[in-house]
Amino acid sequence: MLKDYLLPASVDxxxxxxxxxxxxxxxxxxxxxxxxxxxxxxxxxxxxxxxSRIGEFKQIEEEGExxxxxxxxxxxxxxxxxxxxxxxxxxxxxxxxxxxxxIRNVGTLVGNVVSAQPAxxxxxxxxxxxxxxxxxDLQGKREEPVEELYAGIGACKVDCRSQLVTALRxxxxxxxxxxxxxxxxxxxxxxxxxxxxxxxxxxxxxxxxWVRIVMAPVGPGPVRATASExxxxxxxxxxxxxxxxxxxxxEQAAPRDSALRGSAAYRRDVLKVLVRRALQDAVSxxxxxx
Amino acid sequence: xxxLKVAFQLNDKDVALSVDPNDxxxxxxxxxxxxxxxxxxxxKGECGACTVILDGEAVNACLIPIMKVMGRSVQTIEGIGxxxxxxxxxxxxxxxxxxxxxxxxxxxxxxxxxxxxxTKSPTQSEIREAIxxxxxxxxxxxxxxxxxxxxxxxxxxx
Ligand SMILES: Cc1cc2nc3c(=O)[nH]c(=O)nc-3n(C[C@H](O)[C@H](O)[C@H](O)COP(=O)(O)OP(=O)(O)OC[C@H]3O[C@@H](n4cnc5c(N)ncnc54)[C@H](O)[C@@H]3O)c2cc1C
Ligand code: FES
Ligand code: FES
Numbered sequence: 001m002l003k004d005y006l007l008p009a010s011v012d013x014x015x016x017x018x019x020x021x022x023x024x025x026x027x028x029x030x031x032x033x034x035x036x037x038x039x040x041x042x043x044x045x046x047x048x049x050x051x052s053r054i055g056e057f058k059q060i061e062e063e064g065e066x067x068x069x070x071x072x073x074x075x076x077x078x079x080x081x082x083x084x085x086x087x088x089x090x091x092x093x094x095x096x097x098x099x100x101x102x103i104r105n106v107g108t109l110v111g112n113v114v115s116a117q118p119a120x121x122x123x124x125x126x127x128x129x130x131x132x133x134x135x136x137d138l139q140g141k142r143e144e145p146v147e148e149l150y151a152g153i154g155a156c157k158v159d160c161r162s163q164l165v166t167a168l169r170x171x172x173x174x175x176x177x178x179x180x181x182x183x184x185x186x187x188x189x190x191x192x193x194x195x196x197x198x199x200x201x202x203x204x205x206x207x208x209x210w211v212r213i214v215m216a217p218v219g220p221g222p223v224r225a226t227a228s229e230x231x232x233x234x235x236x237x238x239x240x241x242x243x244x245x246x247x248x249x250x251e252q253a254a255p256r257d258s259a260l261r262g263s264a265a266y267r268r269d270v271l272k273v274l275v276r277r278a279l280q281d282a283v284s285x286x287x288x289x290x
Numbered sequence: 291x292x293x294l295k296v297a298f299q300l301n302d303k304d305v306a307l308s309v310d311p312n313d314x315x316x317x318x319x320x321x322x323x324x325x326x327x328x329x330x331x332x333x334k335g336e337c338g339a340c341t342v343i344l345d346g347e348a349v350n351a352c353l354i355p356i357m358k359v360m361g362r363s364v365q366t367i368e369g370i371g372x373x374x375x376x377x378x379x380x381x382x383x384x385x386x387x388x389x390x391x392x393x394x395x396x397x398x399x400x401x402x403x404x405x406x407x408x409t410k411s412p413t414q415s416e417i418r419e420a421i422x423x424x425x426x427x428x429x430x431x432x433x434x435x436x437x438x439x440x441x442x443x444x445x446x447x448x
Contacts, residue, residue, distance in 0.1 A: 002311040003292050005357035028355070035314070035353045036334050048311075050358060076347070100423020101401070103335055105347040106354070189422035190336055 004047040010054060014164055015138050017049045023161040025049050029072060030106035032099070033115045051164070060084065062172065069168045075104035075112075075122060087172035089285065090179035090198050094125035097181070097196075100189045110165045113146055116156040119193040119217035125181055127222040128198035128214040131170040137163045150221030176209075177202045178285030182274040184267075193217070194261040195271055197249075199278040201232070203286045208232040213245075213278075215271060217261065218253040225249040228275065237288045246276035298359045301369025309356045316340045316351035319366060327367035327396045331425070338424030341397035342366050348404035348420070367396035370403060378448070379403055379441040388437035390428035398424045402438045410446055412438070 006025075008014040018025060026045035028034050029052065037043045051057060057072030060081050067088060069078065075095035078084050085092045091109075098104050098112070098121050112122040113133065123146060131146045135158055146168070149157045158165055173179060179200040185191035196216055202209040211232040213225035228245035235241045250272040255264045283290060297306040300323075309318055316333075319325045319342070331339035333352045340351040343365040371377035379399050382388070389395050398421055405412055405420035412420070417438045426434065 002355075005294060005311045005355065007357070007360060028358075031353055031355060031358065032335060035355065039334065048355065048357075050355075052358065099335070100338065101420055102338060102341055102348050102350045102423045103353075106349055190425075 001044065002046065002048060006047060006049045007053045008049060008051070011056075011136055011164060011166055014049055014051055014054065015136065015162075017047075018162055018164070019138060021047055021049075025161075027051055027160055027164065029108040029111040030074060030103075032103050032107040033111055057166070062087075063169075065171055066169050067172050069109060071108065071110040071165050071167060073109055073168075075099075075107050075109065076101070078109060078122070079104065083172075088129055088170065088179065089173075090128055090181045090200060090282075091122065091125045093181035094121040094183075094196070094198060097121050097183050097185075097193070103190075109168060113149060113168070114156045114158055114160070114165060116150055116152075116154050116221065118153055118219065118221055119196055121181075121183070121193060121196055124196050124214050124216045124222045125179075125198045126168060126170065127224075128179065128200045128212050129170040130200075130212065131168050133158070133165050134167040134169065135163050136166045141166075143169075147222065147224075153220045173200070174202075176204065176286055178282035178288075180278040180281035180285070182278045184270050184274065192260060195255075195267055195274060197271070197274040197278050198222075199275070199282045201279070201282050201286060203237065203283065203288045206288070207234060207236045208241075209234075211245075211279075213249060213275060215249060215253055215275070218255045218267075218271070223253070225252055225275065227252045232279075237283055237290065239290055242276055242279045242283070242290070245279065246272045249275040294357060296357055296360050298361060299363040301365055302363075311355065311357055313356045314352055315342070315354040315356050315359055315364065318356045319351060325366055325368050329393055329396055331393070336425075337394075338397045338401065338421075339394055341400040341424060343400055343404050343407075346404065346407065348401045348423075350423075365400070365403075367400060370399070377403070377441075378444040379406070379438070382437040382441035382444065383434070386433050386437040386440060388429055388433040394424055394426040394428075398426065398434055402434075402441070406438070406442055406445060410442065412442055 025047040028048045057070035079096040184195040201211040227248040255267045293308045329339035331337035
């Protein structure tokens with residue numbers, strides 16, 4: 001049961017609040033995960049520390065070659081940001097798929113990462129962007145790739161009893177680079193992803209310079225389609241090579257039969273199609289021709 | 291039970307209350323303030339029946355802890371019109387037959403209002419995005435879309 005609800009105005013104040021409750025308080029950002037978990041009795045903190053009043057957390061900024069998102073940035077903000085739409089389209093597309101507008105208006109990208117669900121839409125796109133999370137505690141700051149924060153289904157390496165994610169940062173894409181997000185779900189809103197795929201790639205002189213493909217839920221967290229990435233790296237852009245890479249993703253993925261998300265056989269077949277379509281979109285954005 | 295103090299704007303008036311921090315905005319609206327226009331369907335963000343407008347954006351009141359609205363502005367269905375002065379959206383929902391049982395209607399109207407407050411001439415896909423988080427078991431949505439378009443037109447003309 002909650003006894004208190006705190007609204008700190010700064011990162012330091014929030015960290016001190018966390019320390020004062022020594023593990024018995026929880027951070028709340030948008031609340032769309034933690035409110036459900038509290039109602040179901042999965043967590044029962046004595047206090048909530050609401051980070052929505054920390055001014056700097058609302059910002060989306062370009063910092064040199066990076067784009068930096070404060071920890072309070074919502075899915076709606078990211079989906080509509082002209083900067084993200086231009087230089088990290090995969091993330092805008094992923095955030096647009098989350099829940100419903102009401103959920104996107106309050107739910108944050110950082111909350112999506114910390115909740116560590118296997119197919120969290122924004123997190124899958126952030127892994128493809130090789131995003132870094134900035135993490136603060138009373139001792140100081142550190143940085144960790146979002147990909148490495150996953151510690152199993154629903155488990156995140158950020159220690160929520162003493163640490164705060166303050167921002168996410170990733171490289172803005174340049175004109176020879178492209179990205180795309182594809183998703184399979186039963187309906188267009190409020191539906192669990194049966195599959196999602198994020199692609200970020202770079203082209204150079206008609207060939208793939210590098211490609212990052214992330215697929216979920218086919219493991220405990222987002223999974224890199226490494227076999228497909230290796231097939232594409234250095235290869236000339238062609239429909240055939242894209243088909244081959246998509247087929248390799250199908251072979252690498254090991255989705256489970258799921259009453260909610262569909263059979264493994266079905267999802268592997270669709271996965272191949274989603275990877276192909278994401279690659280095609282990303283190639284054309286990067287100025288490549290197929 | 292420890293009570294906390296919360297102050298916010300509700301339908302353009304200042305309110306100050308003593309609340310249980312475990313309550314949601316929806317609990318307080320319905321249980322403490324008797325504003326039962328805002329409905330409770332699922333209680334977990336999946337139906338939109340509890341939609342209210344918080345600082346200009348549609349949100350699910352069932353997922354907002356009451357203390358989160360401290361210092362902010364909340365608008366509910368009670369704040370946008372009454373029997374004598376219907377809001378253009380309320381009129382249009384009646385005129386177009388966009389209401390059957392009515393349970394989803396306050397939420398639908400608040401989602402639509404959040405859209406029309408910002409977007410004078412919404413496209414069909416903008417309307418669909420705005421109301422996709424509101425489930426209606428009766429109407430089939432087509433008449434609701436028509437009602438939102440009709441209200442937008444009326445609001446542009448006035
Ligand atoms: C109806 C419904 C539909 C949904 N649909 C989708 C969907 O389609 N796709 C999807 O990916 N997700 C979905 N979600 C899940 C959820 O909305 C997202 O994961 C959202 O991004 C969570 O963000 P939040 O700010 O609301 O998190 P909160 O609930 O506020 O926090 C989540 C967790 O992160 C911790 N936390 C938050 N911020 C920080 C921080 N800065 N530092 C440290 N810890 C922090 C909290 O302590 C908590 O443990 C849905 C949820 C609901 C209720
Ligand atoms: S009651 Fe809030 S979304 Fe269903
Ligand atoms: S009118 Fe009955 S649920 Fe919409």
